[in-house]
Amino acid sequence: MKDILDYSLLAHNTFGIDARCHRFLEFATVEEAQQVADILKQTDMPFIIIGEGSNLLLTRDYEGIVVHSAIHGSRVVEDTEQATDSIYVEYGSGVVWDDVVAESVNNGWHGAENLSLIPGEVGASAVQNIGAYGAEAKDLIIRVEAVEIATGNIVTLSNDECQYAYRQSRFKHEWKNKYLVTHVVYRFSRNYSPDLDYGNIRHALEAKGIGGTPSPQQLRQTIIEIREAKLPDPKVTGNAGSFFMNPIVGRDVYEHLASQYENMPHYVVDADHIKIPAGWMIEQCGWKGKSLGHAGVHDKQALVLVNRGGATGNEVVALYKRIIEDVKAKFGIEIHPEVNVI
Ligand code: EPU
Numbered sequence: 001m002k003d004i005l006d007y008s009l010l011a012h013n014t015f016g017i018d019a020r021c022h023r024f025l026e027f028a029t030v031e032e033a034q035q036v037a038d039i040l041k042q043t044d045m046p047f048i049i050i051g052e053g054s055n056l057l058l059t060r061d062y063e064g065i066v067v068h069s070a071i072h073g074s075r076v077v078e079d080t081e082q083a084t085d086s087i088y089v090e091y092g093s094g095v096v097w098d099d100v101v102a103e104s105v106n107n108g109w110h111g112a113e114n115l116s117l118i119p120g121e122v123g124a125s126a127v128q129n130i131g132a133y134g135a136e137a138k139d140l141i142i143r144v145e146a147v148e149i150a151t152g153n154i155v156t157l158s159n160d161e162c163q164y165a166y167r168q169s170r171f172k173h174e175w176k177n178k179y180l181v182t183h184v185v186y187r188f189s190r191n192y193s194p195d196l197d198y199g200n201i202r203h204a205l206e207a208k209g210i211g212g213t214p215s216p217q218q219l220r221q222t223i224i225e226i227r228e229a230k231l232p233d234p235k236v237t238g239n240a241g242s243f244f245m246n247p248i249v250g251r252d253v254y255e256h257l258a259s260q261y262e263n264m265p266h267y268v269v270d271a272d273h274i275k276i277p278a279g280w281m282i283e284q285c286g287w288k289g290k291s292l293g294h295a296g297v298h299d300k301q302a303l304v305l306v307n308r309g310g311a312t313g314n315e316v317v318a319l320y321k322r323i324i325e326d327v328k329a330k331f332g333i334e335i336h337p338e339v340n341v342i
Pocket of ligand 1: 199230241242243244245265278280281283288300301302303
């Protein structure tokens with residue numbers, strides 16, 4: 001177990017903010033997770049659990065404990081209820097998410113291709129219900145294994161119990177700081193039926209001369225290229241991916257706006273609800289490519305806020321609050337950060 005006092009979080013947040021924490025605890029096994037649970041139970045200090053820090057904005061030094069999983073490895077698990085065309089694989093919560101996708105594609109396990117290159121780790125995939133190009137982690141998650149902090153008990157939480165929704169789960173609300181996720185079991189399919197309908201996937205495949213059904217490797221590569229063209233590499237430019245969630249509005253609100261903005265992109269959620277891309281609204285407000293202090297709005301995807309170099313967390317906060325105000329004033333819709341602001 002790693003147990004370090006006065007620790008810099010610079011390497012643990014993709015925004016590249018240089019903040020420190022009072023104590024850093026990292027567990028590499030379930031037993032170590034139980035030891036960490038014991039420490040957390042006995043102290044009054046606040047704590048946060050982080051993954052790769054790709055969805056985190058630090059605005060100050062954190063006078064508390066930062067907990068991280070370094071449980072690695074994967075194993076195929078057998079399940080009595082498992083359909084014959086599926087394969088269940090358990091991953092440690094500290095495994096890098098894209099390594100899961102790469103391994104599944106290489107092994108002919110299907111369903112994760114569209115989630116290629118999403119930053120983050122396995123534990124966060126289950127907390128945040130990461131998603132892209134029409135796929136979400138919840139479609140793959142069978143169960144989550146965790147240590148309950150209050151008791152040190154090892155528990156298994158089913159997909160249903162986790163109450164997944166768009167970028168949401170019970171772990172973000174009533175279960176916040178209740179569990180240390182140790183493993184996640186994903187279900188992949190042995191049959192390949194790719195989802196190419198979202199956004200510009202088909203167009204991007206055609207542009208590469210790939211008509212018909214791409215191979216899983218071709219699909220993964222194309223998704224990687226689409227993401228690389230739109231989203232800044234955090235190793236070069238600090239960022240936390242999409243900064244805001246896409247708001248879901250009632251049909252009446254959508255229809256009112258659609259009558260004013262003819263080409264407004266949108267996704268139908270259900271008969272009564274429509275999702276409107278926040279990135280589009282931010283661009284309409286004139287923010288794309290602009291800066292406030294050392295924080296800015298990415299020039300290729302307005303949903304992404306970037307550290308132009310040496311930005312403080314508070315500069316990013318000032319920028320995101322201005323954007324929320326401007327979107328509210330122009331569209332009457334309140335958007336909310338997707339990242340965790342500490
Ligand atoms: N758009 C603009 N201007 C912009 C950005 C977007 O007009 O600056 C328009 C696009 O043209 C498109 C629509 O908005 O019509 C949606 O854009 P895009 O497909 O780029 O996706 P998004 O809704 O902005 C979401 C996820 C991303 C994920 C993509 C692709 C959220 C909060 N974000 O973004 O996830 O990669 O879809 O599926 O749901 C992340 O969570 O960190 C993330 C990158």
